[in-house]
Amino acid sequence: KAGVTQTPRYLIKTRGQQVTLSCSPISGHRSVSWYQQTPGQGLQFLFEYFSETQRNKGNFPGRFSGRQFSNSRSEMNVSTLELGDSALYLCASSLRPSGVGSTDTQYFGPGTRLTVL
Amino acid sequence: AQSVTQLGSHVSVSEGALVLLRCNYSSSVPPYLFWYVQYPNQGLQLLLKYTSAATLVKGINGFEAEFKKSETSFHLTKPSAHMRDAAEYFCAVSEEDSNYQLIWGAGTKLIIKP
Numbered sequence: 001k002a003g004v005t006q007t008p009r010y011l012i013k014t015r016g017q018q019v020t021l022s023c024s025p026i027s028g029h030r031s032v033s034w035y036q037q038t039p040g041q042g043l044q045f046l047f048e049y050f051s052e053t054q055r056n057k058g059n060f061p062g063r064f065s066g067r068q069f070s071n072s073r074s075e076m077n078v079s080t081l082e083l084g085d086s087a088l089y090l091c092a093s094s095l096r097p098s099g100v101g102s103t104d105t106q107y108f109g110p111g112t113r114l115t116v117l
Numbered sequence: 118a119q120s121v122t123q124l125g126s127h128v129s130v131s132e133g134a135l136v137l138l139r140c141n142y143s144s145s146v147p148p149y150l151f152w153y154v155q156y157p158n159q160g161l162q163l164l165l166k167y168t169s170a171a172t173l174v175k176g177i178n179g180f181e182a183e184f185k186k187s188e189t190s191f192h193l194t195k196p197s198a199h200m201r202d203a204a205e206y207f208c209a210v211s212e213e214d215s216n217y218q219l220i221w222g223a224g225t226k227l228i229i230k231p
Contacts, residue, residue, distance in 0.1 A: 110160045
């Protein structure tokens, strides 16, 4: 089975621009989560989607948004980029969404490294 | 609030020596606990997870971890380090208070000396 794929792998943008990142989960996985990883803040949860619905959202401003399509592929968008948005954005997929009794392994993609100048 | 503390941002061991990476959590109820590994320029890979079954959990690549409720710890060990173990290791916890989302530790970089 192919793993989680993320495109693009690297992006350079300037402040004020917007960006869209894409994630294709493992075939059959319907839950997709997004994380931001920075040296200062570490790994932080952005949001989780299941069956095209956002189930959970982390503590990020409204500039960060996402969506999931019927084929489970997901995109996240960041508008009005700031220097502090420079990070590695990781996508993870699992069979079922997070919840009581669900300890499905999350499988991570290689990430998209976003640099904001 | 839930938190995960990994003691030591960097741990250095000699090849063949015991690896011990520490993780402590704060949680009011027994959580689910995870260890992930991240190699340079790659995503994270699950090493092992505790889901309220056996307290000693065996994972991939010879790693294991023991859940100790009284100490709120979930330390990761490996009897004999290999050069290929050099990577960053993350401990994570999930429980009802966080809607079962993963709360991550800051990570520990494991350095293997030849």
